[in-house]
Amino acid sequence: MEKLLWVWVFLGLVFGRWVDGFDYANVTEDSYLNSYGLSEFDAAQPLMVGLTLIHGAASKGAVCLDGTLPGYHWHRGFGSGTHSWVIQLEGGGWCNDRRSCVYRKKTRHGSSNYMEKEIPFTGILSNKPEENPDFFNWNRVKVRYCDSASFVGEGQDEASLLYFRGQRIWSAAMEELMANGMRSASQALLSGCSAGGLASILHCDEFRDLFPRSTKVKCLSDAGFFLDAMDVSGGRCLRRFFEGVVSLQGVAKNLPRLCTNHLDPTSCFFPQNIIANVKTPLFLLNAAYDSWQVQASLAPPSVDPHNVWHDCKMNHARCSASQIQFFQGFRNQMLNAVRGFSSSRQNGLFINSCFAHCQSERQDTWFADDSPVLGNKPVAIAVGDWYFDRSGVKLVDCAYPCDNSCHNLVFQ
Structure with a gap:
């Protein structure tokens, strides 16, 4: 029987900025899950x-939306993981106009003044082998997100x-992490959620280029495969x-030239x-019916003025047959988009047919007794099998x- 995660998505977002009928700037992965991957099912502290x-960032102009210093959380590796590093890039939506970006200046996604002084490390960041069997003793780093354009x-x-x-x-x-020991890494994994x-896709090859060829370097994108898909009104x-x-x-100047040369x-x-x-080995972890895309890309209020999709997008069990068929079309687009990518031996893929978002940060979806499986x-074993060949x-x-086996997200 599916585990239903009842999550209060819109609490705390009443001062948010609604863009095109959906609060892209503020309805983020942690709005779904409580903060930083913890859920009511996490028993252990x-x-x-x-x-x-x-502190050296300001002299380089590397500042958050409001001009404050950027930051990260680092738990040092130990034992056999002393010279191995996993870097997780925080997610949290984007802002697309001055008004929404000005709003974000007063949140942790635009200013380090509002960032938590401590955050829990769960899922791929956990330090417990029973929760994170392959990466528990690596140097684990969460880089905070305060620029609003995916770094x-x-x-x-x-x-x-x-x-x-x-x-x-x-x-x-x-640069700071390299100076703190990452330069001597024997293994490194760049990851990120949403x-x-x-x-993590956009910076994957840049990350590879930081290290000598002898370093094993790969990248993981969790719930980052946003599709240029048609919404329920026929628009985009x-x-x-x-x-x-x-x-x-x-953003244009920092996008891959091989793409911008023709698109x-x-x-x-x-x-x-x-x-x-992307030349570096890359793993795509995604739900075929990604909850964020269902709500923000496929059926936001602006394209559903009569709320025909409201109940369905909040709880997949309330969808009609035709609505499920629309979602099946979205899944088919995703599978078509990764067909060439998946033919490469170096790449990895885990696409489960769940209504979920960000499965590597949460303990119950990363590695637990009743985790989603394919x-x-x-997920944790699949990623580990791929990373270690x-x-x-x-x-x-x-x-x-x-x-x-899905941990489908259901919203009130």
Whole structure:
């Protein structure tokens, strides 16, 4: 029987900015899950890790939206993991106009003044072997997200005192971590969830280039495969939103040239158009019916003025047959978009037919007694098998509703 996670999505978001009928800026992965991957099902007390500000960042112009210092959380590796590193790029949506970005200046996604001083490390960041069998004793780092363009913006808006410095934040964080010992890594994994999952794709080859060829380097994108898909009205509201992000925050100059040489910059912000050119081994972890995309890209209020989709997108069990059929079409688009990518032996894939979002940060979906499985593998084992070359991992679920291991998200 499916575990239903009742989550209060909109609490605390009443002061948010609604863009195109959906609060892209503020309904983020942690809005679904409580904060940082903890859920009501986590029984054990998680490791709490303090915030470190990058004090050398200001001189490089590597600052958050409001000009404050960026930061990260680091728990040192131990034992056999002393020289291994996993970097997780935080997610948290985007802002696409001055108003939404000005709002984010007063949140932890735009200012380190509002970031938690400590956060729990769970899932892929856990320090317990029973919760994180392959990476528990690695150096585990969470890089905070405060630029609002998936760590690739470059510019500023002087009138609004906004700094779009995502690319510089990325560089400053990597420089500091390299100086703190990552330079001597024998193994490294760049990961990220949601907007951070998109960032892990965009920065994957840059991450590889930080290390000598002798270092084993791979990348993991969790819930970062945002599709340029048609919404329920026949339009493309996520594309319109991304156009604003790319234009406002000067993203184009930091997008892959192999893409922008033949496609417009907005198209090159969508992973489906850039994964074929990523040279570094890459693992895509995604729900076929990604909850964030269902709500924000496929059926936001602006394209559903009569709330025909409201009950369905809040709880998949309330969907009509035709609505489920629409979601099956979305799944088919995702599978078509990764077909070429999955043919490469070096890449990995775990696409389960769940209504979920961000499965590597949460303990119950990463590795637990009743975790989601494909081919009898929980997410953590699938990622570990792929990273350590224990086996090839190209796992694609059958269509909904065949998977009874899902931890589907249900909203009130």
